[in-house]
């Protein structure tokens with residue numbers, strides 16, 4: 001029988017890695033900007049100048065968080081677009097200046113599909129050859145494995161800052177440094193969509209040439225984001241037209257989206273240290289209670305003990321567990337009926353019946369991938385909510401195992 005507990009009126013949202021709600025402060029500024037600065041930033045008259053000024057001030061705000069130049073920030077329509085711009089942009093620029101030569105690119109096997117499928121598309125076209133680096137059992141990509149794969153014609157390495165499914169934080173600085181040392185012509189891109197709410201984004205500390213960030217994971221607008229492009233680095237645009245965003249992203253700028261993204265990023269950066277420690281503590285209590293009350297619940301990704309603010313190994317809000325003998329998808333639907341929102345593996349692949357490429361990518365058997373549940377806490381998550389989740393989870397897992 002399914003657990004009988006009193007269901008809360010308010011939904012318990014524990015899928016912040018899929019997307020976040022809009023921060024009310026961000027919403028306000030987005031609404032305000034859409035009406036007050038509705039002009040086209042390219043127009044010469046007052047309305048245009050006002051929109052341009054709002055856009056450029058958002059660019060400066062983002063650059064201040066990244067500690068880079070404002071003209072190194074390209075506003076895009078989100079993480080996927082930034083990633084596509086980075087990958088296609090580098091490859092097509094290389095081919096244009098090298099008589100269509102095939103190039104080599106490197107990435108990890110546990111990247112977001114925006115990276116993996118962009119590279120696969122280029123492979124299919126026959127324009128690149130790709131190497132997919134296997135991470136270790138906790139999802140870490142080792143710099144020496146990347147270096148071993150570098151060839152004289154390796155033009156691009158793309159490794160994500162933090163994994164969206166299992167929360168593994170990559171040693172981006174070490175990887176970037178090793179890549180540049182092995183081949184000074186190789187460009188290093190990092191998909192930092194999951195990192196923006198929790199980690200240090202200062203470019204000089206990361207050593208990246210290209211960096212992708214988006215708004216939808218940091219309480220900002222969906223379809224907003226940026227691509228950091230190191231000064232002097234050349235890429236072909238993905239979208240052609242009027243030449244906006246330094247020629248890299250044509251189309252009338254989404255000024256309100258850019259302003260909202262800048263606001264969301266600044267807030268995240270200002271509050272992250274305090275918030276990280278609160279989330280780690282909540283997560284630790286929740287995990288210990290699960291361990292105590294549910295057998296065969298296995299953690300996917302880095303150990304929680306080794307994860308500290310000084311030396312972060314795992315996103316502080318991420319808990320990914322395999323409840324062996326229980327089908328993850330069934331669990332998501334049952335939890336939904338109890339007012340709880342969580343996900344199996346990656347939200348972007350719910351229409352895709354294949355088990356998570358990340359859980360399989362760290363060497364877990366199929367059974368782990370099919371029974372995995374990702375809890376990702378957010379800034380409104382409180383202990384009482386997790387206590388309730390536990391009250392549902394313990395008998396639910398027992399019941400689903402019984403009827404299996």
Ligand SMILES: *Cc1c(COP(=O)(O)O)cnc(C)c1O
Nearest residue numbers: 078079080112114164193194214
């Ligand atoms: C969400 C996400 C993306 C895609 O970003 P969109 O803004 O949804 O296009 C890419 N990479 C990672 C790691 C993500 O978490």
